[in-house]
Amino acid sequence: MDSNPTCAREGCARYVKSDSRFFPYCFKLCQLVDAEMSDAQRVVQATGNSELWAAVVTLSDALSEYQRQDYAALRAAQDVGVSPRQYREIKRGTGT
Numbered sequence: 001m002d003s004n005p006t007c008a009r010e011g012c013a014r015y016v017k018s019d020s021r022f023f024p025y026c027f028k029l030c031q032l033v034d035a036e037m038s039d040a041q042r043v044v045q046a047t048g049n050s051e052l053w054a055a056v057v058t059l060s061d062a063l064s065e066y067q068r069q070d071y072a073a074l075r076a077a078q079d080v081g082v083s084p085r086q087y088r089e090i091k092r093g094t095g096t
């Protein structure tokens with residue numbers, strides 16, 4: 001098995017640690033969105049409602065865009081001397 005697998009949500013390329021709380025997903029939103037995609041897929045297969053599928057794909061794509069922007073914001077913060085740990089503290093409101 002790959003020692004650094006990527007997130008199980010399609011479209012997410014983040015690495016996942018095997019001891020991650022959300023394994024095989026990188027974090028809770030990927031886990032939740034992927035579950036919604038599976039739910040929607042079952043509904044689409046049963047009912048043929050393709051609009052539901054389009055909507056859940058839009059949701060997943062929006063999460064991927066958020067992750068890209070979050071990473072870009074982290075890189076921009078690092079450029080001015082903020083560490084990844086400090087960035088997490090800023091996001092969580094736990095920084096000093």
Ligand SMILES: [Zn+2]
Nearest residue numbers: 007012026030
């Ligand atoms: Zn992910």
